Amino acid sequence: MTKIVAKRVYEEPESSDGFRVLVDKLWPRGVKKEALQFDAWNKEIEPSKQLREWFHQNKEENWDGFKMKYESELKQSEAVKDFAEMIKIYEKVTLLYAAKDPNRNHLLILIPFLESLVN
Numbered sequence: 001m002t003k004i005v006a007k008r009v010y011e012e013p014e015s016s017d018g019f020r021v022l023v024d025k026l027w028p029r030g031v032k033k034e035a036l037q038f039d040a041w042n043k044e045i046e047p048s049k050q051l052r053e054w055f056h057q058n059k060e061e062n063w064d065g066f067k068m069k070y071e072s073e074l075k076q077s078e079a080v081k082d083f084a085e086m087i088k089i090y091e092k093v094t095l096l097y098a099a100k101d102p103n104r105n106h107l108l109i110l111i112p113f114l115e116s117l118v119n
Contacts, residue, residue, distance in 0.1 A: 002118045003092045006107040010098070013037040018092030023110065025052070028098035038096060044079035047106050059104050067109050074113045084117035 003018075009028045013020065022041040027033070047055070047070045055066040074080050087093045099105035 002087055002090055002115075004087070004111050004114055004118070005092070005094050006102075006111060007094050007096055008098065008102075009036060009096045016092070017094040019087065019090040020094045020096055021087075022096045023107070024096075024098050025049075026098075031098075036096075042079075042083055045074075045077065045083050045110065048073060052106075059101065063104050070106060070109050071113065074110070080113070081117065084114050087114070088118045 005017075007017065009022065009024075009031055019040070020038045022028075022036070022038045023043075023045055025043045025046045028036070046052070047066075051066065051069055051073065055062050095107055095111065097105060097107050099107075
């Protein structure tokens with residue numbers, strides 16, 4: 001069984017993080033590539049550019065619609081299925097993100113979706 005957790009890229013890495021994957025399409029601001037400890041960078045499982053831009057126009061008002069639309073994108077994504085297959089071999093996977101809001105970001109939708117595929 002693979003445990004999947006989220007962690008901001010600005011938090012210190014820990015040995016208990018397991019396999020660390022950056023899941024943002026853009027490189028996080030203020031972080032040097034050589035400073036971020038990660039095992040993979042998967043840009044393809046992030047929301048589409050159009051969906052991301054729409055969500056950022058009004059995060060609070062668009063949150064419910066964003067969840068529904070992103071889950072629909074995930075269901076149609078071969079990249080997500082491939083990623084889920086790849087991480088099945090790890091006991092723990094830490095998904096790294098840069099979003100400031102821990103209560104409204106794509107990982108809150110992505111993690112349960114991935115868990116349904118790997119476990």
